[in-house]
Amino acid sequence: MCFESFLEMLSYHTEVSPDHPALVFDSNGSKAELSFKELLDSVKKRTEDFRGSRAVAFLIGESTKDTVIDLFAAVNAGARVVLLDENIPEEVLGRLIRLSEADEVIGDPELTELVRPSLVKPRANGQGEMLFFTSGTTNRSKAVVLTEKSLLRSAWNGGSLLPLSPEDTLLLMLPLNHVFGFVCGLLWGMTAGAAVAVGRGPRHYGDDCLFFRPTALSLVPLLLGFCLKHQVFNPELSLLLVGAGDCPKELIAAAKATGRKLSFGYGLTETSSGVALSLGDDPFAMTICPDFDVTIAEDGEILLQCPNTVMQGYFKRPEDTANALRDGVLYTGDLGRIDENGLLHVTGRKKEMIVLPDGTKIFLPEYEAALIRATGEPDLALIYEDGRLCLVISEKAGNEKEVLEKIRRVTEQYPRGQQIRKIVTVSKPLPRTATGKLKRYEIAAICTAEQA
Numbered sequence: 001m002c003f004e005s006f007l008e009m010l011s012y013h014t015e016v017s018p019d020h021p022a023l024v025f026d027s028n029g030s031k032a033e034l035s036f037k038e039l040l041d042s043v044k045k046r047t048e049d050f051r052g053s054r055a056v057a058f059l060i061g062e063s064t065k066d067t068v069i070d071l072f073a074a075v076n077a078g079a080r081v082v083l084l085d086e087n088i089p090e091e092v093l094g095r096l097i098r099l100s101e102a103d104e105v106i107g108d109p110e111l112t113e114l115v116r117p118s119l120v121k122p123r124a125n126g127q128g129e130m131l132f133f134t135s136g137t138t139n140r141s142k143a144v145v146l147t148e149k150s151l152l153r154s155a156w157n158g159g160s161l162l163p164l165s166p167e168d169t170l171l172l173m174l175p176l177n178h179v180f181g182f183v184c185g186l187l188w189g190m191t192a193g194a195a196v197a198v199g200r201g202p203r204h205y206g207d208d209c210l211f212f213r214p215t216a217l218s219l220v221p222l223l224l225g226f227c228l229k230h231q232v233f234n235p236e237l238s239l240l241l242v243g244a245g246d247c248p249k250e251l252i253a254a255a256k257a258t259g260r261k262l263s264f265g266y267g268l269t270e271t272s273s274g275v276a277l278s279l280g281d282d283p284f285a286m287t288i289c290p291d292f293d294v295t296i297a298e299d300g301e302i303l304l305q306c307p308n309t310v311m312q313g314y315f316k317r318p319e320d321t322a323n324a325l326r327d328g329v330l331y332t333g334d335l336g337r338i339d340e341n342g343l344l345h346v347t348g349r350k351k352e353m354i355v356l357p358d359g360t361k362i363f364l365p366e367y368e369a370a371l372i373r374a375t376g377e378p379d380l381a382l383i384y385e386d387g388r389l390c391l392v393i394s395e396k397a398g399n400e401k402e403v404l405e406k407i408r409r410v411t412e413q414y415p416r417g418q419q420i421r422k423i424v425t426v427s428k429p430l431p432r433t434a435t436g437k438l439k440r441y442e443i444a445a446i447c448t449a450e451q452a
Helices: 006-016 036-050 065-076 090-099 109-114 148-161 179-191 208-212 221-230 249-256 318-324 364-375 400-411 440-451
Strands: 021-027 030-035 055-060 080-085 104-106 129-133 143-147 169-172 195-198 216-219 239-242 261-268 273-277 293-296 301-305 329-338 344-349 353-355 361-363 380-385 388-394 422-426
Touching (some): 021 065, 055 065, 143 148, 179 195, 216 221, 364 380, 388 400
Parallel strands (some): 055 080, 055 104, 080 129, 169 195, 388 422
Antiparallel strands (some): 329 344
16 A cells, blocks of 8 residues: 555554554564554654654664654654764764754764754645755765655555565664665565564674564665675575665575575665566566656666656755756666566666665765875776776876775775775776766776776
């Protein structure tokens, strides 16, 4: 069923099956449950604490039942809810809190000094607005404005292709500040009346499956790799949904070898998550969700129309919004094709950002500018190849060892997963547009030719 608001979703399931568990969680080493009725009552009660709030920033760390209650309540109270990763550097966190004009912070009282009064008026119930940042660690972070209606519609879209039932238990292991985690780790199960088991964070990735005994699990590729390596899956787990990043073929093959159903998803923050899901044997041939009208531009870019799930816009970025959303069409910056069976294949990225296997994103021009300063060579580019971040640079900059020494101080500033793992020197200038922008979708082919 498709719902208009979080409160409507909880009210419906309370009426149908009030005692059915909505949330399952750890309580002092034992499993405990919160029924749909208890969750609804808790959200209504907590809503009163957020009355008058305008913009509430939630610092999301390990998910808890209280976090879910607070998020639903703040949205229900009409506040603009801002979701942030509490683990990013404090100076970046402070900038994002100010950027979102939050007037209240939930998660770290010491950061309340960073808020500033918001000019936004509280909205009426059922019109809750949520801000998800596309990339929390760069100076180009953009907040995508979504609504509870668009997020619930996205969960309905995915559930119509990959349904869950009240007999299922969906394990939430992903952070709620990521739209894939929020929709596919929480709402996907809750809209179907399934129980959502609230995972206990990274320290328990190795034993949460055996503790909660889920039947369905949504994962980013990096987490899938961890689970397969350490063989953490429980026997009852029958469905794996993988998304939010490129997944190496060997991981997909290993997941399929476990005998579980595997579905790979393609989506964007700007579309409230899922656009297409693989339902057959080929994980890269994806069925388009019911609401979406997908076309391919002449240059191969994937264009989307879906007024029910597409973002309201980028917060306080009208030019960026106008560039991405044109006459109701979202220009994704991704490249793809639609095959003879109507299935979508995503073939690459045209935009200036890459998504790593853990779901984090790197804004390439920012990283490349630092590399140019370090090497003194302006003709370089970053690409993602074979599960590694690769630097493609003119041979004039020196051999691989010399280049590595020049860029060491730059790469050390990035988390391990975002460090350069491969350097390719090329003899020809990198392809660019008439305005000087890199043609990223052509560089990989040149790189392959140079290494042949």
